[in-house]
Amino acid sequence: MIRRLWLTVAMGMMSLALAGCADRVEVERLAHVVVLGLDYEEGNFINVTFQIANPQVGSTDRGQAEKEPPTDIVSIKSTDVVTARELANTIIPRQLDFSHLQTLIISESMARSPVFHKTVSSLVRIPEIRREMSMIICREEAATFIKKNKPRMETRPHKYYEYMLDQWAIRAVVPDSNLNGYLKNLAGELYLVIYATTERLEDEIFENEALYRAGEVPAEETDPVQMMGSAVLKEGRMIGTMNGQETRYAMLLRHEEKVHSVISSFPDPLKETERVTVRLLKTESAKLKIDVSEEVPRIEAKVKLYGQLLSTEGMENYVTNLDHQELLEQTIEDVMTRETMDFIRRTQEEFRSEPFNWHNQVRKKFWTWNDYIRYDFIGKYPRAEVKVVYEVEIENFGKQFEPVTVNDKHAE
Amino acid sequence: MQITDGKIGAREILSMIVMVVGIKATDTTPNMMIYHAQNAAWLFSLMIGVVMLIPFLVLLRLMGRYRMGLYDLLVHLTGRWVATLIVAWMFVWLFISAALNTRSYIDIVNTLFFPQTSLYFMCLFFLLFSWLVAKRGFETIGRTSWLLLSLVVFISLVLSVSIWQDMNLSHLYPLLGPGLGDLLKETPRHASLYAELVLMCFMLPYATTYRSFRQGTLLGYGLSIFVIVLLNAYYVMVFDYPAVEHISFPYQQLTRAASFGRQVAHIEAIFLGLWIITAVMHFAIYLYLTAYLFARTFRIHEFEPLILPLTGLCLLLSGFPKNVVQINEIRDMVISSASIVYLALPFVLWGLKLWRDRSS
Structure with a gap:
């Protein structure tokens, strides 16, 4: 009994210490x-x-x-x-x-x-x-x-x-x-x-x-x-x-970065003045092949994108017509590759360095830190040969097949 | 009430090893490892682990052969005087380490959590609680460690999950950091980072059987090394080398990075709480071991009353270093000068045994 009393008192005293000393704040x-x-x-x-x-x-x-x-x-x-x-x-x-x-x-x-x-x-x-x-x-x-x-x-x-x-x-x-x-x-x-x-x-x-x-x-x-x-x-x-x-391309080309929803419009391949809007998802890491065996680094980036067709202002049928589908995918790939290459040229000439975190992948090619520093990837980047491949796969089309047209009488 | 014989089993020993070795992943030890091994700190800690394991296995073998604790083994193989000398040296080493580490733990708390509280008071309270645990005896320490172990494992898992998003595997490369040569050169110099493992061998008589002692120490050591390697890898993966080299207390900074989404983002208090409790266990074991070694040096039979004066002395000593940088420097010196002894001792004992076997 005495022991229990003593314990209770001791625990009560200890709880006083919980309030802290000099660093207490309200x-x-x-x-x-x-x-x-x-x-x-x-x-x-x-x-x-x-x-x-x-x-x-x-x-x-x-x-x-x-x-x-x-x-x-x-x-x-x-x-x-x-x-x-x-x-x-x-x-x-x-x-x-x-x-x-x-x-x-x-x-x-x-x-x-x-x-x-x-x-x-x-x-x-x-x-x-x-x-x-x-x-x-x-x-x-x-x-x-x-x-x-x-x-x-x-x-x-x-x-x-x-x-x-x-x-x-x-x-x-x-x-x-x-x-x-x-x-x-x-x-x-x-x-x-x-x-x-x-x-x-x-x-x-x-x-x-x-x-x-x-x-x-x-x-x-x-x-x-x-x-x-x-x-x-x-x-x-x-x-x-x-x-x-440019920011978007920098993200897409990063190895580990996942991009869940890029909503972007591209020129309609069948109607020059109009644009097609798709959502692109990058759910897989970009595949990078970096060759550092020679003086100039050679970089090959492959990005797999899944697309969802969101809007077709040109009223062209990209859904049920498989040839058109392929044409659209091809256009998106071409446009993106062209823009990306322009962007890469800008980083090489204007900024003289890379925003893609590629140096993190280059690190994997070396055994010691000193070797990596001596190779000086960032210093060599402005002269690097870069190749970018996009692979676009349109996998869904929204909740419409062909665009709804005016005066659609379905007469053969 | 169940009456116990004061002895502990494999699981208690396992958790004590984790408390005494594994916790080193969370103090200023990783700083030392990152300083010497750059982004290969995880590999470095693994290599030290392997290097320390070999003499320990030899020691275990010897203890199993003679069915004796380390002290009796020393006396048996080297004679009373040499054994006393070795034990005295170990006492001095452990005592200095205990004092330095107390100060370095308190420095962490002071810098990151309680900047205005007096260092002296924090050391006092910290050692007071460690003493309260240590004076309950070896069995209590073991059982408390076992109680805490599941929490420690759980919290480590929580930490891993909550910082998963911030980690980047590619930061671990280049795999060898400063190069294999440098790593191999530094490894034996830092072997005594895990020297507590050898010191735990003094406690064999407190274990129920030799088998459970062997099981407990080996499993506990494995778990400790695993935790240390994992955390060292986390530090580099989250903060990246060279930025990680400038971080003074990586574990505490890592717990600040821990979050579950943007809502649950300030959870470092949970980690701090458990870490302090584990640290109290760590120093309780230290204090108990120092008292044991001191008693064996001066052939005092009853050593548990010695814990209190030693705690006081530890408090006094821990006040001497000026700041954490000085502590780290002294600590690096203490560790690298002692490594050779801990690495060589089991082999010397083994040699003596062989020599003895031949001459008899």
Whole structure:
């Protein structure tokens, strides 16, 4: 009996220790930063923007704080993120906390400056920073981007980014970019980062819908942000942009990347002015043959795609007519191969490096790290002979056979 | 109530080996392996495992032949004085390792989870709990380890599944990393990373039978090596070499990457909790072994009361290093200087046995 009493008392005492000592925090006293923006300032400074979520919005507690906005945005000029956070705490009564931070927004001018890599590499030192944090590069200042990004249907910003990224992850006109991926690709290969903007650019309207970049998609009266295409990073610095189509080809040619739904239109082979829209699925890894035995690497990529016919504006019969089917497959393959080769030439001449993660496959050809480094695949890539083969197989046609025509009387 | 004889069976020994060797995959040991073996750290850990297995098998054979624990075997084959000397050296080595490792474990917790809490307090509480476990005796440690083992295996599976998406097999290539020559050169130098296996041989008298001891140690060692190889491969597959070399605590960073979709993304607390409990078991075994070795050095019969003063001394020692980088440096030195002894000892004993057999 005494023993049991003693045990109970001891356990009670121990539970006191569970409260923690110096590092205890009350959830109520934390301000959760959900989006972090980085801008380049003159001299040694950066402008750090914190978007802090209001936990009362979107919860049952909403009635208590009806007039409060869903988020609070603070921009602080400082030399690094940590000191900026300290300065922000002179304004915000709650302690700024990064543990729910999932989105990092960087302005293009910052990404093009050498300050970018320094800032990001010291950012990962902060214990709460997660390497899975998404990275987005925006055309304008990150502070402006965050302030302007007020989607009408999504009040909570972290939900907005989450849904947006999930959506693009399957559609492949923007890459899936995060901090870990950036840190993995610093040795000369290209790393593609989501490109976004709130600005509208008056530009031409393309027939091929994937040729747009962020800000160029012709839309009116909508949510301000567009995410399309990618910013190209090499050795920790942004060196250019790619449009949606180029980003898509970069994804398709990656060995391991699966692309679940590429909806794309192609010129109708039977009617020049019209277009056929198909959904392409890449469910198998791209087959790569890389020959590194000679001075110039020879690369052969084979991509198998399954297609679904979605719309035929030209009203041609691609369903029951097997010859036409083959013609359509052939056209899609030709168009894609041509565009891909143009794109590869661009990477070889303009960027002088590859975004396809092919270097990861080249690694398999060598036994030791030194051999691999000595071969210098990235350095040789601009001269590499690349051959791309697409294999398109249309496997379903939507819920119609021939297109419905006007005045179809079925008279022989 | 069932009355026990204070002895433990194969499964308890198996789980103790996992607690004392397998857990090394989650502290700062992988840093050392990645530093020496680049992206072939998994291969390196496997090679060390194989190299350490050979002398251990010899030792097992000897113990089976004489039906003696390691201490009695040492006394029998080398004489009382040399045995005392060896045991004393082992005590010093283990004690320094225990102090260094305590500090390095606490550094992990301090850096990633409780940055404002005093290191000294954390060391104090950590060692206090380890002492509480250790003072209950060897049987309790064994049975608690066995209870925890299923959880450890389960959590490892959860970790594997939840980081599956972030892994990229091609990062493991080039397969040999720095080259076979370098790997072969570094392997024997780091053999004492798994030297606790040899130290566990002192505990043969606590096992029910020699057979169960052999079974337990071999299976436990196999499982430990498997876990270490697997986790080392995960680190490289998720973070990629050379980026992984800059990560100070790969396991803890890996648990941060663990997620089930975007919703369940912050689950590192589960891993931290179990990891701390396992670490307490790890140090309980360390403390128990140091007390045992100390007692054997000075021929003290009753050694369990010694655990408390040794724990205090361990606390004191662990305060000396300045930071984790210094610890890693000292640790690398301690490990590479001791390897040769642990590798050679069983063969020396075997030689002595042969010599003795011939002369008698």
